[in-house]
Amino acid sequence: MSTNLPLQKQFNQLLSEKAASALPGKLDGKFVAAACPAGFNYGITYGANAYYNEQTLSTLNSTIQTDKDGIVSVSAQKLSDLLRQVFKSTAFVFSKATQKKLNEWDEAAEAQIASVLSAFTDSGFHFTDPVPPGGKIADVFNQLTEQYGPVTETCDNLPVYLTALKDALATYIEMSNQAYQLHSRASQATAVLNAAIQNATAPTAKNGGLQTGDASYYVAFDKLPTANQLIGSLGTGSNALKIHLSGDSFSSSGCKVHVEGKGDVHIPIVGLLNITASHSSQVDVSEFTSEKTNFSIDITYPGLTTVGVMPLSLSSDNKLGWYAVNILREIQENTGNDNADGYKLLGSEFSVESLFGPKGRLNFLKTFVISREPTIDVVFKEVNVAEFKKHIHTDNSVKVKLFGFISLGSVEHSYTLDKVDSNESERSVTMHFAAPDVSGTIPLNQQVAFVLGGVPAYT
Numbered sequence: 357m358s359t360n361l362p363l364q365k366q367f368n369q370l371l372s373e374k375a376a377s378a379l380p381g382k383l384d385g386k387f388v389a390a391a392c393p394a395g396f397n398y399g400i401t402y403g404a405n406a407y408y409n410e411q412t413l414s415t416l417n418s419t420i421q422t423d424k425d426g427i428v429s430v431s432a433q434k435l436s437d438l439l440r441q442v443f444k445s446t447a448f449v450f451s452k453a454t455q456k457k458l459n460e461w462d463e464a465a466e467a468q469i470a471s472v473l474s475a476f477t478d479s480g481f482h483f484t485d486p487v488p489p490g491g492k493i494a495d496v497f498n499q500l501t502e503q504y505g506p507v508t509e510t511c512d513n514l515p516v517y518l519t520a521l522k523d524a525l526a527t528y529i530e531m532s533n534q535a536y537q538l539h540s541r542a543s544q545a546t547a548v549l550n551a552a553i554q555n556a557t558a559p560t561a562k563n564g565g566l567q568t569g570d571a572s573y574y575v576a577f578d579k580l581p582t583a584n585q586l587i588g589s590l591g592t593g594s595n596a597l598k599i600h601l602s603g604d605s606f607s608s609s610g611c612k613v614h615v616e617g618k619g620d621v622h623i624p625i626v627g628l629l630n631i632t633a634s635h636s637s638q639v640d641v642s643e644f645t646s647e648k649t650n651f652s653i654d655i656t657y658p659g660l661t662t663v664g665v666m667p668l669s670l671s672s673d674n675k676l677g678w679y680a681v682n683i684l685r686e687i688q689e690n691t692g693n694d695n696a697d698g699y700k701l702l703g704s705e706f707s708v709e710s711l712f713g714p715k716g717r718l719n720f721l722k723t724f725v726i727s728r729e730p731t732i733d734v735v736f737k738e739v740n741v742a743e744f745k746k747h748i749h750t751d752n753s754v755k756v757k758l759f760g761f762i763s764l765g766s767v768e769h770s771y772t773l774d775k776v777d778s779n780e781s782e783r784s785v786t787m788h789f790a791a792p793d794v795s796g797t798i799p800l801n802q803q804v805a806f807v808l809g810g811v812p813a814y815t
Contacts, residue, residue, distance in 0.1 A: 450542070556575055564676040590659035609625070627759065630757040643743070649739055657806065718815040764789065
């Protein structure tokens, strides 16, 4: 558990309230703060061919994880990859009662089923290994439905060169129409499952995939904004969110932090404000404080912007999209229930408890809340100014960490400490941290916005 966990929770709660207030009518659910160190590439399309930015799509395709303390972060796990794995561990399964009836009907038509199976292999088909739930006759329906569409009662949708198989199947259907109805239902459900797996595995232009290169595609998303729309919103100065914190009561063990409208939290002094500059080693301002020290910190997130995007749902004809929410709902409702017909998890790789719910692995942000990189204004009073000035001065490449959980700047995208004003008589120091202006210096597809969090889609 982080020693600053109480402060982090209060900060996240304040951020959530501020975001809801600053974005009226623009959030399609409750905002949650979520750490995303990689940021959000807002150049969604770029270049002469207007290809989609794979980094942007990868962020949109990320799941979120919630740790045991309730802290949310954007994870490295991709939703399409996880969904594909889950669907591969899923099958359409009948209830015990339905399967019992089906078995009875198929036993009555056992001799004719043998004719169907023989004609199936004689026609060049091979049974799936392992055989799916429902046995080999179910596999026949699954494979034929996959290739030629749902098998009709007269089998007239099968090609003419499968005459023997068509005749055998038509006779079986005539003998046991009730069994045929169940096999047809299961095979069509299996075709939906297979389409979702295929479209998530191999995105193409035909299944709605988004082109990221001359011959490369990424899984599809719906309602993507344009890069110009995001650039315009991020550049709007009036769209800003501000958070104020202050602190005092320093001692050898820590200090008291006042969170705007949230009360006080006592935290360890080490890690209060950690600065790594290009000219020196890591510096922690706790080295220059005393029991009389007090401070204020103002964080401003300029250009507050929402990005509401959803994975493209699997279409009714199975040709477009990959996000099959109906399958997921059935998995959640039916797994472990022997009295239900429908999609169910098989095996032990996944469980309903781990995949679904507020901390489920399948959760993701359906709306991102982003901004330009935040600016930070810090004022310390009653500090050792002379010692402070020896270690900290203006620098165009610094990394900043506040309270042990707010990180700004990185090797690739560093911050600037562009203002350090001190007053020895008042024993005060003022610092201003900001991200450098990247316009014209970094390609659009590499320019990154800051992620505050967003609205989760809880599967």
